[in-house]
Amino acid sequence: MSSTYDPADFPAFAVTVDLVVLTVRPPNLEVLLVRRAEAPQKGRWALPGGFVGPSQDLADAAESKLVDKTGIRVKQAHLEQLQTFGQPKRDPRMRVVSVAHLAMVAVPSEPELEGAAWHTVGSLDAAALAFDHAEILQAGVERARSKLEYTTLATSFCRSEFTLAELRSVYEAAWGERLDAANFQRKVLATEGFVESTGRTESAGPGRPARTFVAGRAELLHPPLMPPGAL
Amino acid sequence: MSSTYDPADFPAFAVTVDLVVLTVRPPNLEVLLVRRAEAPQKGRWALPGGFVGPSQDLADAAESKLVDKTGIRVKQAHLEQLQTFGQPKRDPRMRVVSVAHLAMVAVPSEPELEGAAWHTVGSLDAAALAFDHAEILQAGVERARSKLEYTTLATSFCRSEFTLAELRSVYEAAWGERLDAANFQRKVLATEGFVESTGRTESAGPGRPARTFVAGRAELLHPPLMPPGAL
DNA sequence: GTCTTTAATTGTCTACTTGACAAATATTAG
DNA sequence: CTAATATTTGTCAAGTAGACAATTAAAGAC
Incomplete structure (x- = not known):
C-alpha cells in the first residue's frame, strides 16, 4: 500500500x-x-x-x-x-x-x-x-x-516556598478527603528528597507557625502517599 | 488568529x-x-x-x-x-x-x-x-x-489458562530479577479478582504439578505487586 | 519399582509500616 | 492573661512484607 x-x-x-x-x-x-x-x-x-x-x-x-x-x-x-x-x-x-x-x-x-x-x-x-x-x-x-x-508533583501546585499544610491541602483537594496532619507530615519528611526545609517559619492566622519548605529533587515517591483504594 | x-x-x-x-x-x-x-x-x-x-x-x-x-x-x-x-x-x-x-x-x-x-x-x-x-x-x-x-495486565502476557509460575515469569522478565515463588503466590491469591482457579492442574517437566488459573475481573492491584525501588 | 531431582505449595517468624489518637508546643484573638 | 487553633512530636496496636524452612507431588534415571 x-x-x-x-x-x-x-x-x-x-x-x-x-x-x-x-x-x-x-x-x-x-x-x-x-x-x-x-x-x-x-x-x-x-x-x-x-x-x-x-x-x-x-x-x-x-x-x-x-x-x-x-x-x-x-x-x-x-x-x-x-x-x-x-x-x-x-x-x-x-x-x-x-x-x-x-x-x-x-x-x-x-x-x-x-x-x-x-x-x-x-x-x-x-x-x-x-x-x-x-x-x-x-x-x-x-x-x-x-x-x-x-510522584512529588504535588509541589507544583504550591508556591515556591510552602508549608506542609499547603501541600496537604493539595491531596485533600484532589481526593475530597481530610488527612491526618501528623501522619502526613511524617510520611512526607520520611521520603528522601520530597521537600527540603528552608529553616524559616510562617504563620497565617492562629496556631503554631509552620516551617516552610521548597520542593526537593526527587520525582518519584516510594511508597505512594495516598492510601490504596482511595479513588 | x-x-x-x-x-x-x-x-x-x-x-x-x-x-x-x-x-x-x-x-x-x-x-x-x-x-x-x-x-x-x-x-x-x-x-x-x-x-x-x-x-x-x-x-x-x-x-x-x-x-x-x-x-x-x-x-x-x-x-x-x-x-x-x-x-x-x-x-x-x-x-x-x-x-x-x-x-x-x-x-x-x-x-x-x-x-x-x-x-x-x-x-x-x-x-x-x-x-x-x-x-x-x-x-x-x-x-x-x-x-x-x-494493574492485573500481566495476565495478558499469558495464555488464557496459565500457572502461577508463568505469571511470575512475566514479572521476572520485565524486571530481570527472580521472585520468591512462595511469597509471589500468596500475594497474587490474596488480591481479590486477580486470578481465578480452574480446579485443574498441569505439569511441565519434573516437579509438582501446578494449579491453573484464568484472569479475574479485577484491573487494579492494591497494593502493587513489585517492591518499591525496583527499576 | 525405587531413588534422586525438581518445582509447587504451605507454614512460620521477624522487621517494618500504617493509621488512630494523645500530648506538647507556639502562635493569634479577645 | 486566657481561650482557641494549628503545628509538631510521641505512642501503640494491627497489619504487611520478605526470608527461609518444611511438605507435597510429579518426572526421569537406574
Missing part, C-alpha cells in the same frame, strides 16, 4: 493541542476554561488550545498556549503530554487530532485574562463543555490524581 | 500509528519489529505501523495494524494508547505525527510473518532502529513495567 510515497496520497489532518490546566484553591481542584468566541459551539466553555504550527514541536505548542493563557512559564509549572483524541467527528469542520496536555500550576494571583476563568472540577456540568472536552478533562483529572499518588 | 476557519488555512499533517507489541518468552521481554522494505531507512528494523485513514478512529487504526502483523485479535490482548510523537523532523519526507500504541500479547506459536521478528528488548541496539523508534520503544517498555506494577 505504501509502495510509493507521495505526501499528497495521504489524508491531511489538522493537529491541535488542548490544555487541561489544573490548580488547587483549597478545598477545591480547579480547571482553567475559556469561553468560545467563535462558532461552532460559540459561547460554550472549552479547554484552551490551538493549532500546531507546521514546524513547531508538540511540546512547544502546548507551552506557548500555556503562557498565552496564564502568563505562567513552564519552569514554575509542570506540563506533560496527556493523551491524543482523534475521533473522526469530534470537530464538525474537519478532521482534527488533538494532542491533549496536562498542566499543574500554582494558583496565579493576577487577575484573569479576558474570557478565561477557573472552574471547580467537582461542580462542573460535563454537558456544558464544547466538543469532547469533558472527556479530555476527565482524563486529565484522573492522570493528575494518579501522578499525585506516586 | 483563528477568526476565520478555512481548513486550507492550517498546516496539513500526516497522522500514523506505530505499535510497540510486547510479549514475554521467559526469561526475556521481547518486541515485534519489521524490516523496512522501502526507503528511507530501507532495511532497518522498525515498529509496525501505518497511516490513519481519513475517517478511521485512532484505536481502530492501531487495532487493524496489530491484526495485520500478528493475527492476534484485540479480545485476547491488551492495546492502549501510549504517547504521541511529533518532532518536526522525525520523518524526512513530510510532517508526520505518530500516535504510538502499546500492545501486550501472549507469545504466538504460529510462524512469523514475512519481515517481522521478535527481538529481546534488553539486547537491542537502539541505534539500529529507524526514525525515532528507539525512543518510542523505550516509552513503551517503561509504560509496560509501570502498568505491571499496579
Whole structure:
C-alpha cells in the first residue's frame, strides 16, 4: 500500500493541542476554561488550545498556549503530554487530532485574562463543555490524581516556598478527603528528597507557625502517599 | 488568529500509528519489529505501523495494524494508547505525527510473518532502529513495567489458562530479577479478582504439578505487586 | 519399582509500616 | 492573661512484607 510515497496520497489532518490546566484553591481542584468566541459551539466553555504550527514541536505548542493563557512559564509549572483524541467527528469542520496536555500550576494571583476563568472540577456540568472536552478533562483529572499518588508533583501546585499544610491541602483537594496532619507530615519528611526545609517559619492566622519548605529533587515517591483504594 | 476557519488555512499533517507489541518468552521481554522494505531507512528494523485513514478512529487504526502483523485479535490482548510523537523532523519526507500504541500479547506459536521478528528488548541496539523508534520503544517498555506494577495486565502476557509460575515469569522478565515463588503466590491469591482457579492442574517437566488459573475481573492491584525501588 | 531431582505449595517468624489518637508546643484573638 | 487553633512530636496496636524452612507431588534415571 505504501509502495510509493507521495505526501499528497495521504489524508491531511489538522493537529491541535488542548490544555487541561489544573490548580488547587483549597478545598477545591480547579480547571482553567475559556469561553468560545467563535462558532461552532460559540459561547460554550472549552479547554484552551490551538493549532500546531507546521514546524513547531508538540511540546512547544502546548507551552506557548500555556503562557498565552496564564502568563505562567513552564519552569514554575509542570506540563506533560496527556493523551491524543482523534475521533473522526469530534470537530464538525474537519478532521482534527488533538494532542491533549496536562498542566499543574500554582494558583496565579493576577487577575484573569479576558474570557478565561477557573472552574471547580467537582461542580462542573460535563454537558456544558464544547466538543469532547469533558472527556479530555476527565482524563486529565484522573492522570493528575494518579501522578499525585506516586510522584512529588504535588509541589507544583504550591508556591515556591510552602508549608506542609499547603501541600496537604493539595491531596485533600484532589481526593475530597481530610488527612491526618501528623501522619502526613511524617510520611512526607520520611521520603528522601520530597521537600527540603528552608529553616524559616510562617504563620497565617492562629496556631503554631509552620516551617516552610521548597520542593526537593526527587520525582518519584516510594511508597505512594495516598492510601490504596482511595479513588 | 483563528477568526476565520478555512481548513486550507492550517498546516496539513500526516497522522500514523506505530505499535510497540510486547510479549514475554521467559526469561526475556521481547518486541515485534519489521524490516523496512522501502526507503528511507530501507532495511532497518522498525515498529509496525501505518497511516490513519481519513475517517478511521485512532484505536481502530492501531487495532487493524496489530491484526495485520500478528493475527492476534484485540479480545485476547491488551492495546492502549501510549504517547504521541511529533518532532518536526522525525520523518524526512513530510510532517508526520505518530500516535504510538502499546500492545501486550501472549507469545504466538504460529510462524512469523514475512519481515517481522521478535527481538529481546534488553539486547537491542537502539541505534539500529529507524526514525525515532528507539525512543518510542523505550516509552513503551517503561509504560509496560509501570502498568505491571499496579494493574492485573500481566495476565495478558499469558495464555488464557496459565500457572502461577508463568505469571511470575512475566514479572521476572520485565524486571530481570527472580521472585520468591512462595511469597509471589500468596500475594497474587490474596488480591481479590486477580486470578481465578480452574480446579485443574498441569505439569511441565519434573516437579509438582501446578494449579491453573484464568484472569479475574479485577484491573487494579492494591497494593502493587513489585517492591518499591525496583527499576 | 525405587531413588534422586525438581518445582509447587504451605507454614512460620521477624522487621517494618500504617493509621488512630494523645500530648506538647507556639502562635493569634479577645 | 486566657481561650482557641494549628503545628509538631510521641505512642501503640494491627497489619504487611520478605526470608527461609518444611511438605507435597510429579518426572526421569537406574
